[in-house]
Amino acid sequence: MYAFNYHRAETLDQAQDLLAHYDDPKILAGGHTLLPTMKQRLANPSDLVDIAAISALKDIQHVGSMLSIGALETHAHVATSPIVQQAIPGLAALAGQIGDPHVRNRGTLGGSIANNDPAADYPAACLALSALIHTTRRHIKAQDFFIDLFETALEEHEIITRVEFPVPETSAYAKFPNPASRYALVGVYVAKTRNGVDVAVTGAGPVVFLATDLAEALTRSFMPGALDGVSINPEQLNDDLHASAAYRAHLIGIMTRQAVTTALARV
Amino acid sequence: MDSPNFDDASDMSIPTMSVNNKPVQIDGEARTLLVHFLRDTLGLTGTHVGCDTSQCGACVVMMDGRAVKSCTVLALQAQGSDITTIEGLISEDLHPVQAAFQQHHALQCGFCTPGMILTALDMIHRNPVLDEEKIRHELEGNLCRCTGYQNIVKAIKSAADQIRSE
Secondary structure, eight states: OOOOEEEEOSSHHHHHHHHHHSSSEEEESSOTTHHHHHHTTSOOOSEEEEOTTOGGGOOEEEETTEEEEETTOBHHHHHHOHHHHHHOHHHHHHHTTSSOHHHHHHOBHHHHHHHTOTTOSHHHHHHHTTOEEEESSOEEEHHHHEEETTEESOOTTOOEEEEEEEOOSEEEEEEEEOTTTOSEEEEEEEEEETTEEEEEEESSSSSOEEOHHHHHHHHHOOSGGGGTTOOOOOTTSOOSSSOOHHHHHHHHHHHHHHHHHHHHHTO | OOOOOTTOGGGSOOOEEEETTEEEEOOSOTTOBHHHIIIIISOOTTSOOSSSSSSSOTTEEEETTEEEEGGGSBGGGGTTOEEEOGGGTOSSSOOHHHHHHHHTTOOSSOSSHHHHHHHHHHHHHHOSOOOHHHHHHHGGGOOOSSSOSHHHHHHHHHHHHHHHHO
């Protein structure tokens, strides 16, 4: 790791002051992507602003038809929160599949989506559930948030504060993990609401995306069999040493069927 | 602007953490990882560095009651926290999890063992019921190159049953 200065913010205001004050600062939450990146000397921030002590970013609430989760909530806490398990069990189950137990004890919701790793799990849930991402400056729809490989709509020094998930009728996530990294080789989040079905795919392309053909078929009939004959075009999918594009396209169909089966069991 | 700056500590109190119930001051560079602080500054070499990429779990310690990989935590991120390392488990006798590892021959070279034991303790605390499938799932973040895991799973099940019955 290159040398840097460390600052611990106690409030959001203090964090924003610190970020504005230094040349090339970065926000540190759980640090489970940033620190490995810095260890490989792929990032060289002048200053780290640790926001982990800001209690306003730790809060889980289910009000009306919305589940709101603070950006600093760890994957372990989201996975085991009775509020999340009751409101959106698919989201709790997704959080319980991220990384391993130690990673889940440190990694945070805000950190995961701010990084927008193409194989991260949370972006699929945000997109399929039409989440609203609240920041220190505004709120951003998930469909406008995840732009491209590791690129989001966030501006410099903008801090995610919480994510609001509209509670669906049912939903589920199915993931085929890379056995070494446990990142999704393909992960599919299926959400069924009064207005129809959304299907979001992570791990398969350069950035999380909505599979509209699959969603339309499932909106007509929310059964695994509704996907028979719906083909997935591998042209835009990742093709690398872990899996070919054709294999990933095949896995999208399989994972979607699994997610629908699990979602139906939750109704 | 006056801001908390680790490299210029003149305007702030020295950060501290508790390690095995003893208060310690955190010194060194801001980039010092918790595992290096424990091993090199405090001499607690029971916490191992295996992969250094948060894969293997040899560096697992307890931080405020939860198992974490200390190669992926800055020492400064642990300020104000309670850290327990393998050295903190032993009193007059072996800790029940350590005794179970011994009894079930759950180690060969022993390199992964401190991280395995602290992970085991965390999963026993969190899970009212631990069956083999659950134990194996919970061990996803700990690699062992010797045992094939069979005896580690047996030892954790046995320790969990013993701790529950006490």
